[in-house]
Amino acid sequence: MKDVAVDSILQVIGHTPSVWLDRMVAARGLEGRILAKLDYLNPGFSKKDRAALGIIEAAEADGSLAPGQVVVELTSGNMGTGLAIVCGIKGYPFVAVMSRGNSPERARMMAALGAEVVLVDQAPGSVPGEVSGTDLALVEAEAQRLTAARGAFRADQFARAGNAMAHYRTTGPELWAESEGTLTAFADFAGSGGTYAGTVRALKEREPALRGYVVEPEGAAVLAGEDLRDAGHPIQGGGYAMADLALMEGVPVDGYLSVSGAEARETARALAREEGIFAGFSAGANVAAALRLLAGPERGGRVGVIICDSGLKYLSTDLWG
Numbered sequence: 001m002k003d004v005a006v007d008s009i010l011q012v013i014g015h016t017p018s019v020w021l022d023r024m025v026a027a028r029g030l031e032g033r034i035l036a037k038l039d040y041l042n043p044g045f046s047k048k049d050r051a052a053l054g055i056i057e058a059a060e061a062d063g064s065l066a067p068g069q070v071v072v073e074l075t076s077g078n079m080g081t082g083l084a085i086v087c088g089i090k091g092y093p094f095v096a097v098m099s100r101g102n103s104p105e106r107a108r109m110m111a112a113l114g115a116e117v118v119l120v121d122q123a124p125g126s127v128p129g130e131v132s133g134t135d136l137a138l139v140e141a142e143a144q145r146l147t148a149a150r151g152a153f154r155a156d157q158f159a160r161a162g163n164a165m166a167h168y169r170t171t172g173p174e175l176w177a178e179s180e181g182t183l184t185a186f187a188d189f190a191g192s193g194g195t196y197a198g199t200v201r202a203l204k205e206r207e208p209a210l211r212g213y214v215v216e217p218e219g220a221a222v223l224a225g226e227d228l229r230d231a232g233h234p235i236q237g238g239g240y241a242m243a244d245l246a247l248m249e250g251v252p253v254d255g256y257l258s259v260s261g262a263e264a265r266e267t268a269r270a271l272a273r274e275e276g277i278f279a280g281f282s283a284g285a286n287v288a289a290a291l292r293l294l295a296g297p298e299r300g301g302r303v304g305v306i307i308c309d310s311g312l313k314y315l316s317t318d319l320w321g
């Protein structure tokens with residue numbers, strides 16, 4: 001960005017810096033490079049600010065969102081934070097519906113930004129910090145109820161094209177330019193699949209030979225076609241074991257990787273210690289996948305990843321011990 005003040009925080013969304021993780025790669029004796037896009041430096045401390053802005057601006061443009069209309073969304077916290085910022089600036093009351101299984105600092109942050117936060121109990125037997133597809137279904141039901149009751153616009157990150165489009169227009173082109181056109185692969189842990197879908201489309205347009213890898217939790221690799229063995233994992237924001245992701249339809253995938261919760265945690269800790277990058281579990285999952293790619297099929301290549309959110313969102317979890 002130029003050294004010039006902007007008119008609102010919305011103009012600060014995106015344009016995050018990217019860093020080569022050369023220390024981690026060298027310490028493991030691997031060949032190649034990993035380019036990490038620091039999306040935890042967005043105003044809401046996550047990449048989902050991009051999706052929030054993308055969905056709201058697309059809805060304004062096509063008339064599906066009326067001035068002053070209430071906006072409702074299901075969120076693991078990050079989409080809700082992005083929407084709280086975007087809706088707050090644009091004058092839409094915002095209701096965030098989140099599972100109690102997500103970390104409480106997320107709810108506090110959304111409330112501080114002016115959102116009404118509705119917390120939904122986890123299913124019996126679910127573990128706090130591990131939000132399963134079943135827990136998410138309960139959150140979805142409450143989000144649907146509230147949308148109808150308030151005559152609201154449902155931001156619907158799992159369905160609306162504005163989510164993936166934001167990454168197609170911004171994340172992908174930024175990564176490509178910052179790599180100086182050298183990326184050979186991209187790996188991403190999927191929640192809605194919006195980041196993967198939009199970014200990989202933009203990258204493949206620029207380099208058709210670039211390979212895209214979807215990252216899932218071990219035991220819940222349903223996009224890879226595996227049966228669901230274990231829905232529980234600590235990688236908040238994705239890995240919901242949903243085999244049909246609307247935003248992934250027709251999007252090319254060259255390979256799948258699964259990462260355990262422990263591996264995501266250890267890699268997030270290593271990112272902090274070895275690279276000075278203080279991020280969450282899913283960033284750990286992405287970097288773990290990229291390291292594995294350099295040790296295997298992408299040896300010597302250049303793998304792009306997103307650092308999805310800030311480690312500060314996990315102070316109440318076991319991530320930082």
Ligand SMILES: Cc1ncc(COP(=O)(O)O)c(C=O)c1O
Nearest residue numbers: 078191192193194195237282308
């Ligand atoms: C921390 C974190 N990681 C990963 C994801 C998954 O991103 P996407 O929904 O674009 O697939 C999310 C989504 O909310 C997230 O909050």
